[in-house]
Amino acid sequence: MDIRAQVSMVFHLDKCIGCHTCSIACKNVWTDRPGAEYMWWNNVETKPGTGFPTLWEDQSHYKGGWELKGNDSNKKLQLKSQNKIDSFLKLFYNPNQPGLEDYYEPWTYNYANLFEAEAGDDQPTAIPVSLITGEPMEIEAGPNWDDDLSGSTLYAENDINLEELSEEEREQLFEIERVSMMYLPRICNHCANPSCVASCPSGALYKRGEDGIVLINQDVCRGWRACISACPYKKIYYNWKTGKSEKCILCYPKLETGQIPNCFQSCVGRIRYLGVLLYDADRAAESMKVPDKALVESQRTAFCDPFDPKIIEAAKANGISDEFIKAAQLSPVYKYVMKWKIALPLHIEYRTMPMLFYVPPLLPVMGKMANGIYTNAMENFFTSLDKSRLPMKYLARLFSAGNEDIIEYVMKKLMAVRYYKRSLDMQDIDLVMMNKMMREGGTTPAEAEEIYRLTAIPTIDQRFVIPEIQREESIESSCNPEICKGSCGIGITQPPARGF
Amino acid sequence: MxxxxxxxxxxxxxxxxxxxxxxxxxxxxxxxxxxxxxxxxxxxxxxxxxxxxxxxxxxxxxxxxxxxxxxxxxxxxxxxxxxxxxxxxxxxxxxxxxxxxxxxxxxxxxxxxxxxTQEQPETSQILELASSENGKKLFTGQTALQNGGLSCIACHQSNGRGGNMGPDLTLITKKFPGNALVSGIEKTPYKVMKSAYKAHPVTHQEALDIAAYLNETAKIETKHERTSPLTVGAGIALAVLGLIAFGYRNRKGSARANLKRRK
Amino acid sequence: MTNTLLFIVLPYLAVFACVIGSIYRTRKEPMSYSSLSSQFLENHGLMWGSLPWHLGILLILLAHILAFVCPGFWQTLTSNQVLLLSIEAAGFGLSILCLVGLVILAIRRLTSPRIQAVTTPMDLFVIALLLAQVALGAAMAVHCKWGSAWCSGTTTPYLWSLLLFQPDLSTIEDLPLIAKSHIVCAWLFILIIPFSRLIHLFAVPLEYLFRPPQNVVWNNSRKLKEECSAFVAEDTRRHFLKAALGIGFGAFLLSVGTLNKVFNFFFGPRLSKKEETELMEVKLAHLESTVDQRKLELERQASNYIMVAALSELNQSSGKYFIDYQMQPAIAFKGKDGLPLLISAKCTHLGCTVGNKVDEQGRILCPCHVSYFNIETGQPNAEAPAKAPLGHLSWVIMDERGSILASRNLEGKTACSVNQQALANGKVYIAKSQEDKT
Missing domain, CATH: 1.10.760 (Cytochrome Bc1 Complex; Chain D, domain 2)
Incomplete structure (x- = not known):
């Protein structure tokens, strides 16, 4: 048993309003510089949609993540495109690497023209100019080009997660009366079995032992770009100016001092939760060697109960501090993922064991106008699951590797909580109906109350349980920093200039 | 002009x-x-x-x-x-x-x-003692020179085969008959060869053999190489390019461009 | 002078700059140490440029290194006609492949505005240099073909001589211009490695083949307290391994040379029985001849006088050779005064024997390098390579009975006791007593 702590995350999608504030908070701090203009360490996608970069979920194109190889007795995980020998050929040209066309060409506007243009008959305009070449350019795409289903015939209809839907279901999905969408904010998953780390030829990518943050050592990175195609979430970006790759750092400088990462802090809908999960590192890769539909359950077997004395002992033996164990016990993530089991990983079929979990969106309340009065469309007040506008199959493709039972379980529980609260507060729900829903959702009033409190009215301390890293215990005090800093140094030690 | x-x-x-x-x-x-x-x-x-x-x-x-x-x-x-x-x-x-x-x-x-000095009874007398067959092997490098010198074919042609840094030796006996050729081979007093064979001298026997071989080649019609390695090389280059094209024939362009094209 | 500059100074400068510069850059400027890929900005041209170029140049470089590091092995390979032709064909093919790739890369770099946004002047220089270098290589395959064979006798010994710090240009200085340019370009290439994107040559991630898939780093001392010492030990071991690897490689290079000699000593070509006998016979004959000569020498040493000639035999125009007490040649003439004139015949330039015919100006010629010596004074002519004069020898004239009629000592002082008539019948000797004084 090799117990490690992971600073993990839960995004409650029911609360996301798709405002992109998180993306801007991140961009302003980390990626507002030459070579990084196109990077969105945090971005918000509209689903159904093709995302950023376009069609990133299509692994037949980008070949990211792991795949299960071998027979039943000897199963092993293998990188889908960056095997050892194979990746040497790909140093020179990587057919799976997304190009600028798959993201977008970053641009600004020639604002000066508004003031400096010669006097003329026409109003001067600020034409877009490329941030790479400085030339005037035609804007063809942007970071959220398919936002709110814009261009849906081109983008949303080609969402790869719709593959298993029948033609009829697809048509229904995009019917103007029923059309529906959800938002999917994404940052790096800081996976426990990261394929990017495994693929890095230079060994520049590493996972921190204490908090599980995945980082790229900029001094060691040689720009071979294997991680970019190996990451199935396309959350590693190539800086075209410095010739090195960059990714979300979970604002570790803030985390280390007990502060909240930018995208979490700025979240308007307060959808984000941050907390520690204890997991067994020996089980991390092992748990990913099961068939697709069993992956969500299998991943949970790798997580450990922070109240179990044996686990606490093993964690302490492994150098995990008391602060981390305490944070793990208070962790909102542990509650969502392990206790209530209503937060699910995104695309776990990539087998990287992502440590960012999503509470799937419950179907929106359907309203209608009748005689000038707005009323609920449904007889049961809340939509029934079988009439859901976002089909279960679609959500299952996103959050449970196609296992609809898991989605149904989560939905029913979420529904039960709603019925429970409605009946308590408004008393307009039949008790028999409420109890039936509670039974179906497999929850108790106490649990429902708890879910409600953490979902709807949590304080900031409940949403973000961050253990401070004890700087006085860091390696510099016990180990020769000259030896250690080269191997576990943190990111950039020099100005990010391009080599000559 | x-x-x-x-x-x-x-x-x-x-x-x-x-x-x-x-x-x-x-x-x-x-x-x-x-x-x-x-x-x-x-x-x-x-x-x-x-x-x-x-x-x-x-x-x-x-x-x-x-x-x-x-x-x-x-x-x-x-x-x-x-x-x-x-x-x-x-x-x-x-x-x-x-x-x-x-x-x-x-x-x-x-x-x-x-x-x-084309025809010399004396010359052939000397050279008959040597074996032109051994000479051929030495010339073409089938047998290594005793002292580790380069075989002649590295730089010289004989009957259309061999390097072209040095002169073609097919008809060399007409220029250096008999002993002159032998001592030329043995003492290697020429450009490039002088220093290349300084540490790896050609023995007298070897010189005799090679001279005998060259004496013989002068009498044979020059044959031309069937396929030049250069042609084969160009073929290899083409083949590799073809291989690249084949290996990446299913290469997909930009994902967004594909989407637009599909539409 | 130019040769020394290009083939001795430049290589050492290049390798020195490359080693020091690369170490400095990889250690102190790690941020600038990257392959600087531009695939992200331009994809299609890169495939057709980068793949052929890298595939071709890697194999070509490996072959060059093999030919240099294992010359014996390489020579064995290239002695086989089929292999040699294959190597030549493959080499030419790969160089064409490289050229195609480079041209595409160059066009791409010059035409794509996005690529130009990340192009430095050094990048353009690198492409130009590589184009020149590969084109030269391909041209060599055509104009000085079979370079894979002749390199073992020319460039390989040159490179080894540089490596062993005994630079020897003789093997390459007569190569055709095209081959020499190829060598110079190669040194330039090495020179600019640390100052250009070529530094990525050293970034080849070989360790990737052997490392475990996951990479976990702990910053916390609690976990590391016990592991830190292990880490330090590991690091020391890594340094040790690196050093051992470096030293090992150096030793390997040196031992290849040494072993080659040792191997030849024990297993090298042997003389046949016949050849051995012949060799011994030659040695014996040589010994025998020296015995005779030595005997003669001793005999001469024993006598107090050595006869040169009868005075009547000597004349003014053509000298008579004789050997003096030091076993050196000398010539005897009759002087204008009718007395003997004995002069050393060993040219003061490089020791050739001087001719004995006196020309109209009273000079004798050393045929080796055309020095004329005046027999009266012994002085060489002004243009002659010989600068010092030939020495005169002392002599005595004795009659049959052994009584001294006339003599001249080393200072040139002549003593003459009898008349010319008596002298004419006398014989000229050189005296031991006089010689001993010299």
């Missing part, structure tokens, strides 16, 4: 008398000196040329200005390197060297020298 009609060929008739006179001069001189020529090529040409530039020994073009007695003693002294010389031979060589300034130019002279 250059006019293509004005090529040297058009003016051949102007130069023709001069060339004719030169040729006659050469022929006259060389006919007299046929035996001496043979003697010179046997005894001296391994290390000396007359007007052909310095080899191991100095160019002997200038000695014609020496007085006869000095020249005689100088030739006599070469006994150290060339083996015992009879008095008549010394005299003949002295005469030969004294006559050199009568000859028009070193180049034509060399040509004449070689022409007149």
């Amino acid at each position: 250059f006019n293509w009609k004005n090529s040297p060929r058009q003016h051949f008739h102007r130069y023709f008398p001069a060339i004719l006179v030169t040729a006659i001069c050469c022929f006259a001189t060389s006919a007299n000196a046929q035996n001496t020529n043979q003697l010179f090529t046997e005894k001296c040409a391994g290390c000396h040329t007359v007007g052909g530039g310095a080899l191991v020994g100095p160019d002997l073009a200038s000695v014609s200005s020496w007085n006869v007695s000095d020249l005689r003693s100088a030739v006599k002294r070469m006994e150290q390197s060339a083996g015992p010389l009879k008095d008549e031979e010394v005299d003949a060589l002295v005469d030969f060297l004294k006559q050199q300034n009568n000859l028009p130019s070193p180049a034509t002279k060399n040509k004449e020298t070689s022409k007149t």
